[in-house]
Amino acid sequence: MNNSNSIFTIGVTGHRDLIDDELPIIKQQLKQQFSLLKDKLPNTEIRLLTGMADGADRIAASVALECGMSVNAILPMPLKQYKKDFSEASYQELEILLQQKNVTVNHTHFAQSLDNGSFQDQSLRDQCYFELGSELIEQSLLLLCLWDGNNTAQKGGTSDVLLRFTQSGQFNDDIESISIHKPRTEEITSSAYLNGVVLWQPVNRSLHPSKTVQDLSIQILTPSYTPHVFFLNDNYPEQFIQQVTEINDYNRKYNLIPDANKNVYDNSLTSKIDWLDKGSKAQIKEVDDAFVKADNSAMYSQHFSDKQFKLFAYMASLMGIFFLVYAKIVAAKIFIILYAVLFVLGLFIFKKSSKHHWFSSHLTSRIIAETLRVKVFLSLAGVEKQLPVSKLFALSGVKQFKGFNWIEGIFKPISFNTYTHASDKEKMAVDYVTEHWVEDQAKYFTKKSKLLSAKHHKLEKIKHILLGGSFIAALALIFFKQSLVSTIIAGDFSTKSLLVFCMGLLPLLLGIWEIYQGKMAIKELNWQYKNQANLFNESLLFIQHAKTIKEQKHILFELAENCLMENYLWSIHRYHREHEPPSAG
Structure with missing residues (x-):
């Protein structure tokens, strides 16, 4: 085992x-x-x-x-x-x-x-x-x-x-x-x-x-x-029975992950702790191991989920190109055959990949990992107040979704000790949590938010250039149609045909790109990064200006509730992108 x-x-x-x-x-x-x-x-x-x-x-x-x-x-x-x-x-x-x-x-x-x-x-x-x-x-x-x-x-x-x-x-x-x-x-x-x-x-x-x-x-x-x-x-x-099955599947899927894909990152939360006694280290390690497992599972599932989204986007683009080539350039049977082959291949890949549930596995594993991360750090800091995970689950609505209501079954068996530190180690514990949780997460989300925003703005510029090109092409067809028709590139293929082909191709690619962005929930992801960055940066300032350790612990607890709720709501947004609501009746 x-x-x-x-x-x-x-x-x-x-x-x-x-x-x-x-x-x-x-x-x-x-x-x-x-x-x-x-x-x-x-x-x-x-x-x-x-x-x-x-x-x-x-x-x-x-x-x-x-x-x-x-x-x-x-x-x-x-x-x-x-x-x-x-x-x-x-x-x-x-x-x-x-x-x-x-x-x-x-x-x-x-x-x-x-x-x-x-x-x-x-x-x-x-x-x-x-x-x-x-x-x-x-x-x-x-x-x-x-x-x-x-x-x-x-x-x-x-x-x-x-x-x-x-x-x-x-x-x-x-x-x-x-x-x-x-x-x-x-x-x-x-x-x-x-x-x-x-x-x-x-x-x-x-x-x-x-x-x-x-x-x-x-x-x-x-x-x-x-x-x-x-x-x-x-x-x-x-x-x-569903809960039992899902818990077992969670373990089964993790055991199938190649060792090369496990522990790719040093994602242990407690490996740098040297001030806990031996017994406490053993207790916290069990929780830390559960976090590492969930984090690795989330990253592994996300890798295949993202690849799946990209693959379908590429296949849809190729299908559109083949059809446009057949309709506007060369009416050769090979392009229709390639179109049909990609269509059938896409259906086959979709049916096969849907059995793995990469997308749902990514979301559930991420929820588990982030909840464990928060509970580990609160325990280390000696925050005595219990984090109401069940209440947050109920308020966010996560439990209502098929395939999500088993998640609490991962947390329940884990015993979370609240570590009572001697006065000389109490500040050390809070400082450790502040540095390795609050500061690290603040830097992570700030960096991710900036990178995603920069990428988004760059792609928006490209989109505007392409739209401008389409507009110019339309004007060219209006005012220079005869010249374009008379300019032959090869055989019967004129400049006008090339221009019409490009005008059909650009909206197709832009449409596929918008669908891809929507499926990946890029805008919602950027909002989550910004919200989480604000939460952690503000909490860091409050902790730095708090006068007592008790105040710092209270800030940590408030941060834990807010960042978990943000994570749960993000998962809901992603889930809504992929699933229709249950039909009435």
């Missing part, structure tokens, strides 16, 4: 007191589901996220390891403190699991912020479990829930994690029972657009028995618009 591959994460929540006699069937069903997901994700690492408590957590982890999946043990507190919640035999089992080859051990961000003495407080330990649930919710694309179907309204409990994952994300202490039923016909369409797919393994409990669960068959739950109401599905929703 390629280490740079994006991962598919499954969070685990469930009861500790499962009934031993039911474990074989539970394990068998989990193995079947994991195998099914592996079949759908052959190019993608599937990672199980679990707190490694007794019962459900460890059963799921053991089965995942048997299936060749990786496990991320996210402990709610340091192991020495966590040990107090288990018997000696249970703790030994935990240690054995944590030492397995495909198991990585991390702690929640909340646990990392506390000192060891804090864990003596029971209310704080309860909060640790609640925060564990929060991280599982934040990082999981699918929730595996080994649950008896009852709502305990216990903070950090199984039903709490289930409800927060599928609905508001906020703790609800309402003891209202949870309703589960098959969706009615009118509910199927609406529910398909909701987030939060749950793989529900019904279980019975040994220490807290309630109503007995008779059917232990694994089920698919999706949320409804009504709190505490879930739909029972025979299969995964279509939107979820």
